[in-house]
Amino acid sequence: MKLEPFELERIQSLWENVVEINLSESGVEPLRLSELVDVEDLRDIRLGYTQTNGSVPLRRLISKQYEGADEKNVIVTNGGSEANMVTVWNLAREEDRREILVMLPNYMQIWGYAGMMGLKREAFWLKNDGTRWAVDLEELKSKISSNTVAVAICNPNNPTGAVMRSDELRAIGEIADDHGAWVISDEAYRGSELDGNLSPTMWNYAERVLVTNTLSKSFAVPGLRIGWIAAKSREKIEELWAYTDYTSIAPSALSDHLAAIVFEEEMHDSIIDRTRHILRENWRVVEDWLSDNRDIFTYIPPEASAIFLIRYKSDIDSIQLAELLIREKSVLIAPGDHFLMPKHIRLGYGHHADKLPVGLERIAEVLRA
Numbered sequence: 001m002k003l004e005p006f007e008l009e010r011i012q013s014l015w016e017n018v019v020e021i022n023l024s025e026s027g028v029e030p031l032r033l034s035e036l037v038d039v040e041d042l043r044d045i046r047l048g049y050t051q052t053n054g055s056v057p058l059r060r061l062i063s064k065q066y067e068g069a070d071e072k073n074v075i076v077t078n079g080g081s082e083a084n085m086v087t088v089w090n091l092a093r094e095e096d097r098r099e100i101l102v103m104l105p106n107y108m109q110i111w112g113y114a115g116m117m118g119l120k121r122e123a124f125w126l127k128n129d130g131t132r133w134a135v136d137l138e139e140l141k142s143k144i145s146s147n148t149v150a151v152a153i154c155n156p157n158n159p160t161g162a163v164m165r166s167d168e169l170r171a172i173g174e175i176a177d178d179h180g181a182w183v184i185s186d187e188a189y190r191g192s193e194l195d196g197n198l199s200p201t202m203w204n205y206a207e208r209v210l211v212t213n214t215l216s217k218s219f220a221v222p223g224l225r226i227g228w229i230a231a232k233s234r235e236k237i238e239e240l241w242a243y244t245d246y247t248s249i250a251p252s253a254l255s256d257h258l259a260a261i262v263f264e265e266e267m268h269d270s271i272i273d274r275t276r277h278i279l280r281e282n283w284r285v286v287e288d289w290l291s292d293n294r295d296i297f298t299y300i301p302p303e304a305s306a307i308f309l310i311r312y313k314s315d316i317d318s319i320q321l322a323e324l325l326i327r328e329k330s331v332l333i334a335p336g337d338h339f340l341m342p343k344h345i346r347l348g349y350g351h352h353a354d355k356l357p358v359g360l361e362r363i364a365e366v367l368r369a
């Protein structure tokens with residue numbers, strides 16, 4: 001099967017450590033190890049293999065977010081990316097269902113991997129209705145069929161920062177359940193809502209639900225590489241475990257230990273507060289810049305996550321624009337074309353508060369020129 005380059009990850013890998021100002025990051029400034037633990041307390045941790053599907057204490061802590069779940073409803077993975085990968089790999093093996101419906105725009109991992117696994121891909125879109133990014137349920141209804149193995153959503157959404165409402169999730173869950181399709185709900189940015197209201201989880205709205213998630217975004221510890229899959233079907237979780245035996249065997253023992261600390265109530269709440277605080281503070285800077293440049297941009301403000309989409313008024317294509325910004329201004333942004341959104345850029349505002357105003361100004365300068 002043909003390997004499709006994952007353009008977004010590649011442009012970031014190439015340039016994020018080279019440019020002066022990186023506005024392509026989707027998470028917030030990461031935590032230091034010493035903010036989580038007294039480093040002395042780690043001296044005696046045994047660096048062996050841990051429980052391969054994640055330790056029982058960690059899975060139990062993760063399961064608390066999902067009503068009626070316990071550790072058997074959860075498998076721990078190496079990041080949300082492994083969670084998405086094994087989920088799609090597993091579903092792509094269903095012989096009588098050969099199609100996946102993916103909500104776009106989206107983080108393109110599921111889209112790309114599903115294509116490589118031989119699934120036919122169909123999109124249903126989040127559409128800018130002038131006030132918010134609203135999911136087109138009619139499009140979903142018209143495209144779903146008995147051949148659909150899964151409906152994949154990303155909520156809160158990368159790249160728009162939009163949060164779908166619970167009535168929208170309920171409708172998606174009902175449509176999928178009616179057709180016997182799974183719902184893959186990538187909830188990597190749950191917890192990073194600017195208004196402080198936790199976004200709804202698909203867990204509550206579909207029977208055949210596979211929630212994927214990660215500590216990389218709202219929890220600000222991407223270097224731990226801890227993600228998870230939660231499903232009401234314990235059989236499905238058992239099945240997925242057989243896949244991680246092939247991909248990574250187990251999460252790192254040290255990361256498993258530290259992840260359990262992240263989920264301790266006080267720590268969990270303080271990390272989430274920190275994330276939301278960074279986002280609100282930085283968003284003010286972005287808003288000022290946007291209002292100074294109203295004539296060259298349109299946008300919908302993000303509800304969650306450290307990213308949002310800007311539509312710019314210029315003929316330049318978004319990949320050329322990104323290249324120009326790297327070359328002439330040492331600024332990295334994510335081009336909209338990497339999300340199938342031409343004439344847009346995805347801006348990340350969760351990092352480098354000190355450099356944010358300068359980086360933003362450089363983007364406006366290039367577009368005006």
Ligand SMILES: Cc1ncc(COP(=O)(O)O)c(C=O)c1O
Binds near residue numbers: 186226
């Ligand atoms: C929506 C979404 N899911 C999953 C991932 C994968 O992240 P990680 O593997 O660090 O958990 C990302 C990374 O940007 C993302 O944006």
